[in-house]
Amino acid sequence: MTDVINGNAIAESVREGLSACVDTFSEAGVVPGLATVLVGEDPASETYVSMKQRDCEEMGLNGVHVALDADAPPGELYDVIEDLNADPEIHGYLVQDPVPEQIDYREVLRRIDPAKDVDGFHPENVGRLVAGNPRFKPCTPHGVQKLLAAREVNPEGKDVTIVGRSSIVGKPLANLLLQKAQGGNATVTVCHSRTENIDEKTRGADIVVAAVGVPEFVDSSMLSEGAIVIDVGVNRVEADTEKGYELVGDVEYEGAAEKASAITPVPGGVGPMTRTMLLYNTVKAASQQEDVAVDLP
Numbered sequence: 001m002t003d004v005i006n007g008n009a010i011a012e013s014v015r016e017g018l019s020a021c022v023d024t025f026s027e028a029g030v031v032p033g034l035a036t037v038l039v040g041e042d043p044a045s046e047t048y049v050s051m052k053q054r055d056c057e058e059m060g061l062n063g064v065h066v067a068l069d070a071d072a073p074p075g076e077l078y079d080v081i082e083d084l085n086a087d088p089e090i091h092g093y094l095v096q097d098p099v100p101e102q103i104d105y106r107e108v109l110r111r112i113d114p115a116k117d118v119d120g121f122h123p124e125n126v127g128r129l130v131a132g133n134p135r136f137k138p139c140t141p142h143g144v145q146k147l148l149a150a151r152e153v154n155p156e157g158k159d160v161t162i163v164g165r166s167s168i169v170g171k172p173l174a175n176l177l178l179q180k181a182q183g184g185n186a187t188v189t190v191c192h193s194r195t196e197n198i199d200e201k202t203r204g205a206d207i208v209v210a211a212v213g214v215p216e217f218v219d220s221s222m223l224s225e226g227a228i229v230i231d232v233g234v235n236r237v238e239a240d241t242e243k244g245y246e247l248v249g250d251v252e253y254e255g256a257a258e259k260a261s262a263i264t265p266v267p268g269g270v271g272p273m274t275r276t277m278l279l280y281n282t283v284k285a286a287s288q289q290e291d292v293a294v295d296l297p
């Protein structure tokens with residue numbers, strides 16, 4: 001039987017641990033604060049940030065949302081960033097990507113206080129991750145690592161093929177799994193649009209992570225029997241539903257599930273873990289800034 005990895009249940013158990021941390025803060029008179037900043041009205045981004053705010057509410061965190069117009073000049077965003085850097089009640093924040101074209105996202109990241117960069121995207125935090133001394137592990141890669149750990153899958157010595165080299169998932173996940181640390185020590189292959197014979201690289205892997213942003217890119221012919229399949233993709237494809245679309249992963253689920261020993265569904269796999277690890281990083285940031293010791297799950 002294929003193990004369908006229930007991301008919601010694993011996320012819930014991590015959230016219980018985080019809830020205990022929030023209680024510890026409460027005794028010290030601290031409420032961890034997370035701000036989300038969205039420039040413009042991208043519908044998917046609006047959904048993501050509203051879910052992040054709802055998570056804050058449910059966890060008892062101080063959630064703050066800042067919305068800027070799609071045509072906001074860069075200086076307006078920089079002022080918001082300066083204010084958030086200086087705000088003692090905000091321990092972590094993020095600027096949702098993508099941003100409109102007048103804004104340079106790299107410059108945005110450089111301006112975020114690295115101590116509050118709960119996405120882990122600031123160059124200093126990227127450098128620390130690559131050097132093997134992460135401050136904040138980026139949320140989706142960290143969520144994938146937690147999912148594997150929850151299923152007692154130790155990546156050590158395993159061949160892992162990641163399809164996709166994004167700065168948000170592929171590259172940081174490769175770095176995490178390479179680390180000489182618990183949850184790491186894997187042999188990692190990263191495939192991308194110029195990779196030749198991707199199917200050979202995925203078929204040779206014990207663990208395949210699909211993070212390429214193309215609906216159903218990975219099919220069963222690309223997997224070896226018994227592979228563990230982690231689907232990071234969240235693609236909106238037109239469908240005859242109330243919303244006019246449905247969510248599809250980067251893996252052709254039905255076929256892949258027949259061949260895999262374990263697989264994450266979409267939705268309900270990696271997504272809830274990503275959101276939970278953002279809460280995790282916020283709690284971690286608050287612990288560092290407020291000097292309150294907590295037992296992170």
Ligand code: GUN
Nearest residue numbers: 094095096097098119168
């Ligand atoms: N856009 C898609 N995923 C993310 C994320 O994890 N963080 C930010 N800031 N933007 C995103």
